[in-house]
């Protein structure tokens with residue numbers, strides 16, 4: 001048997017790509033620099049409790065009978081059983097802007113439509129036409145960047161509604177500032193509003209364990225704890241992959257999930273120092289003792305908020321932009337038992353450079369800044385979820401530097417570069433991108449990306 | 465393999481890909497795609513399973529020959545002659 005295919009990165013896109021290859025008996029090696037798989041969606045333990053690092057809610061919920069829905073398609077392509085996921089659906093999510101009633105949405109699309117009818121009755125007809133337009137739009141057909149705000153303005157005669165509808169979609173999947181490409185908007189509109197949110201009954205560890213066991217069962221090789229140090233390239237072919245521990249692996253086709261510039265860097269290519277802006281986030285997790293006088297919402301799964309009329313989804317001039325954010329309440333999914341300890345997670349846009357400078361100044365100034373912003377963030381969130389500050393028993397925050405350290409993403413940009421490579425091409429004859437910089441985001445998006453790039457670039461070209 | 469065996473092989477592969485596939489009413493000369501609600505990803509799986517099980521190499525330009533049950537059998541018969 002010839003050299004194996006190599007998957008760089010053990011996040012969800014890499015795991016899915018490797019499972020897909022192993023399913024057909026292809027020799028495959030997946031390489032993850034950390035000891036633990038999962039990438040952005042992993043976990044750690046503190047005080048005997050498991051904390052998820054990335055998970056708020058998984059988009060693209062679909063009932064079993066919708067055979068062609070992305071979730072079911074993905075499971076089928078990976079030959080995984082839906083029952084192994086133990087799916088819990090969201091209760092409902094909320095979008096809060098000043099001066100208007102919140103919009104609500106759930107896995108039943110009519111809730112969003114009904115609240116729009118209540119809050120913006122004059123815009124309902126336009127909203128229906130927009131949905132019709134989206135239903136007929138093929139977001140996978142290649143197209144140049146098309147600004148979404150302009151299109152929305154032609155359907156919706158209320159700027160506030162436009163801002164509110166954009167808020168969850170930008171936070172959960174835009175690597176562009178302020179606006180978003182219309183194809184990406186269409187994908188996210190379906191994934192978040194028309195399909196909705198779910199999560200596993202247990203933790204993300206269950207999903208990662210399932211994927212890992214599947215890989216082992218199908219004969220894949222998993223290497224963890226040592227990353228790819230560089231790629232040996234001759235002309236435009238990757239000849240071999242050299243690991244941090246010095247090992248050199250010959251390769252057939254390479255799927256890289258670590259980002260486009262990050263991959264080019266491994267191949268010794270210069271990265272154009274362009275002025276692209278990479279967006280990154282600050283997130284805090286609070287564990288709250290709910291036996292006391294706290295009143296953390298038991299109804300909302302995700303709360304998207306903006307404290308000014310126009311959403312500014314862009315890199316802030318301060319370490320953290322407290323004017324907008326997402327609050328995730330992972331206990332509020334149907335079928336999940338909330339114990340007395342409840343988690344509140346809050347995410348805001350952040351400025352990488354300012355965290356970098358704080359860290360460069362001293363470890364303590366970085367820690368102090370983190371603690372200060374965690375406190376402010378909690379206070380901001382209380383307006384939306386109820387008071388909990390006094391009942392916090394544990395807290396942790398991560399900054400753009402944390403994301404960069406754990407995933408290698410330049411500037412800790414969770415959604416990668418704004419320049420996507422939807423065809424997976426990255427300038428090499430036998431290496432293709434999957435995951436964040438290929439363009440499908442989120443957990444289901446990342447996994448589909450891994451599957452689609454294998455389907456497109458490897459499977460049809462296999463020799464006997 | 466006989467024609468009947470090849471036909472059974474295809475049915476078995478499709479059932480592995482989609483355990484809900486119902487062959488009772490499948491007409492052998494109508495497209496499988498429409499009758500069983502299959503898409504291009506499913507067809508890729510059929511091709512890959514044939515490769516895995518019988519070391520068959522089916523070039524992309526031949527995929528259309530797998531459109532119906534009968535066209536599958538016609539196409540595969542010479543290839544699986546000695547299988």
Ligand SMILES: Cc1cc2nc3c(=O)[nH]c(=O)nc-3n(C[C@H](O)[C@H](O)[C@H](O)COP(=O)(O)OP(=O)(O)OC[C@H]3O[C@@H](n4cnc5c(N)ncnc54)[C@H](O)[C@@H]3O)c2cc1C
Nearest residue numbers: 009011012013033039040054056057227228435436442443
């Ligand atoms: C705080 C936060 C919350 C999120 N919440 C959600 C959510 O609720 N729902 C949702 O659907 N999505 C969520 N996401 C987004 C989702 O996590 C990502 O879109 C998805 O996981 C990306 O997967 P990936 O495989 O493309 O990238 P990654 O997860 O980044 O995987 C890349 C992997 O490559 C490894 N790597 C990097 N360089 C090397 C190297 N040189 N050698 C070897 N390995 C290397 C990294 O360590 C990493 O494990 C969230 C993200 C964050 C940060």
